[in-house]
Amino acid sequence: xxxxxxxxxxxxxxxxxxxxxxxxxxxxxxxxxxxxxxxxxxxxxxxxxxxxxxxxxxxxxxxxxxxxxxxxxxxxxxxxxxxxxxxxxxxxxxxxxxxxxxxxxxxxxxxxxxxxxxxxxxxxxxxxxxxxxxxxxxxxxxxxxxxxxxxxxxxxxxxxxxxxxxxxxxxxxxxxxxxxxxxxxxxxxxxxxxxxxxxxxxxxxxxxxxxxxxxxxxxxxxxxxxxxxxxxxxxxxxxxxxxxxxxxxxxxxxxxxxxxxxxxxxxxxxxxxxxxxxxxxxxxxxxxxxxxxxxxxxxxxxxxxxxxxxxxxxxxxxxxxxxxxxxxxxxxxxxxxxxxx
Numbered sequence: 001x002x003x004x005x006x007x008x009x010x011x012x013x014x015x016x017x018x019x020x021x022x023x024x025x026x027x028x029x030x031x032x033x034x035x036x037x038x039x040x041x042x043x044x045x046x047x048x049x050x051x052x053x054x055x056x057x058x059x060x061x062x063x064x065x066x067x068x069x070x071x072x073x074x075x076x077x078x079x080x081x082x083x084x085x086x087x088x089x090x091x092x093x094x095x096x097x098x099x100x101x102x103x104x105x106x107x108x109x110x111x112x113x114x115x116x117x118x119x120x121x122x123x124x125x126x127x128x129x130x131x132x133x134x135x136x137x138x139x140x141x142x143x144x145x146x147x148x149x150x151x152x153x154x155x156x157x158x159x160x161x162x163x164x165x166x167x168x169x170x171x172x173x174x175x176x177x178x179x180x181x182x183x184x185x186x187x188x189x190x191x192x193x194x195x196x197x198x199x200x201x202x203x204x205x206x207x208x209x210x211x212x213x214x215x216x217x218x219x220x221x222x223x224x225x226x227x228x229x230x231x232x233x234x235x236x237x238x239x240x241x242x243x244x245x246x247x248x249x250x251x252x253x254x255x256x257x258x259x260x261x262x263x264x265x266x267x268x269x270x271x272x273x274x275x276x277x278x279x280x281x282x283x284x285x286x287x288x289x290x291x292x293x294x295x296x297x298x299x300x301x302x303x304x305x306x307x308x309x310x311x312x313x314x315x316x317x318x319x320x321x322x323x324x325x326x327x328x329x330x331x332x333x334x335x336x337x338x339x340x341x
Contacts, residue, residue, distance in 0.1 A: 006068040006135035007197045009312045010237035010260045010280050017338050018305065018313045019067035019135075022330070024320030025060040026072045029327065032059045043088040044080075047073050053122040054129060061134060063327075064334055068135040068314070069126065071191065073119055075141025075202055078184055079150050081115035082107050098153035098161075101172035109183050113190060120194045127195030135198060138191030142203035142242070143180035143221040150176070158208045166217060173217075181221040185228035192233045200239040200262065201225065207244015207264075214248050219255045226257040239282060243319060253278055265318025269307035280312035285333070287317045293329040301336045309340075 005019040027033055036056050040046035047053060057072040076094050080086040087095050099107075113120075127136055144162075152161035166173040188199045206218045226238055241262030242252055249271065253261055263272055263283035275281050289300040304315065315337050321330075 003133045004067075004135040004197060005133070006137075006314055007237070009314050010135075010198050010239065012279055012312050014310065014312055016309055017340055018309070018315045020315040020334060020337050021066040021068035021070065021137075022060075022317050022321050023070070025064075025066060025070065026056045027321060028323035029321055029325045029330075030059055030063070032063075043074070044086065047077060048118045050118050050121040050125055053118075054125045057122070057126055058129060061130065064330060066134070068137055069130055070137040070139060070200070071119070071123055071126065071196070073122070073139070075139075075146055075204075076149060077116060077119065078140060078146055078180065078187060081112045082109055082179075082183065083111075084150065093155055094149060096150060096153050099150045099176070101169055104172050104176045104179075107176070107179055109179065112183055113186070116187065116190070120190050123191050123194035123196055136196050137239075138188060138194075138196030138199040140184045140187050140199070140201060142201050142206070142218065143177045143184060143225075144209070144217040145203050145205045146180050146184070147173070147176050147217075148205050159205050163208065163213070166213065177217060177221050178224075181224045182228065185225040188225070188229050188238075189232045192229070192236050196236075198237040198239065198259075199229070200241060201258070203240070203242040203245075205244075206242035206248070207246065211248075214245070215255075218242055218245075218248075219252065222256040222258065230257070237280075241282075249275060260312075260314070262316070263318060267318070269303060272304075273307055273311075276308060276311040276313065280314065281308065282314040282316045284316070284318040287319055287322055287325070290317065290321065290329050290333060291325050293326065293332060297329060297333060298336060301333060302340070305337060305340050 005015050009015050033056050036052055040052050053072045061069050076086055085097050148159040148162040151165050237259040239260045239262050240256055240258030243264045260280035261275055265284050265286035267284055272281055285300050289296050
């Protein structure tokens with residue numbers, strides 16, 4: 001058995017108490033993150049500065065001793081590396097110039113890896129600086145989710161602009177999705193080359209699509225990515241997180257080839273147990289229970305741990321931690337998970 005518990009679980013082993021990490025664990029709920037973010041000047045500058053990106057990635061490991069550390073970056077560095085403008089505004093999130101069919105035809109991946117050299121450097125340094133027992137996770141956004149921001153230029157309640165574009169101009173949209181699948185897979189390969197033990201594909205907007213569109217724009221592109229990554233790194237676990245996929249979770253692992261499944265907080269624990277029969281699952285505490293703390297937090301943690309303790313399971317939230325989460329509630333959650341018998 002290796003010394004990295006999260007990696008062991010992702011490869012199919014049952015470890016108890018389960019390893020634990022949190023999506024967005026390096027973030028605005030931590031005062032030390034806010035200080036580093038201020039020093040960086042802008043969010044993107046923070047992503048592209050290896051010194052500072054390493055620092056914020058290490059902060060939650062130092063403070064909480066999580067079993068896994070995830071590279072600090074953003075899913076939208078991929079369109080940025082394809083030459084699209086990108087900025088982050090306080091209170092508004094990411095903003096890009098919306099792309100149309102003619103813009104898709106002009107996308108150029110020529111300088112892609114040069115643009116992302118700082119990210120690869122960050123991964124390399126992290127593997128050296130992290131405790132040896134800490135699993136290092138790389139990541140990227142899934143093609144569908146990244147495309148939704150590129151089409152609309154920002155997040156929308158149900159990503160209708162991208163859904164409509166995909167229905168009206170399927171050929172142009174397919175060209176965008178295929179390019180994103182290929183460059184994103186190569187991006188993951190480079191992260192693994194640099195020292196990532198496993199990678200996660202975030203499909204944050206998987207839940208807004210109908211059945212036909214889900215298969216075309218979520219399942220097939222991720223399957224294409226998995227095949228491309230596996231051709232170079234056949235043993236590296238890949239976590240798929242199709243947030244909001246609901247009933248589509250059932251066939252997702254088989255159809256895409258991902259190793260492990262990240263579950264959002266709406267997935268019933270009975271369903272999670274059935275999915276666990278096929279391999280590792282990760283999740284799925286409602287982030288609002290972490291904000292609430294007390295009995296609400298304890299009940300949520302206990303139910304998940306009890307349901308999933310007998311198979312390969314990584315404890316996590318069902319989406320990212322939010323900035324208003326009290327630090328003491330994170331400490332309470334860790335204690336509860338780690339002291340469960």
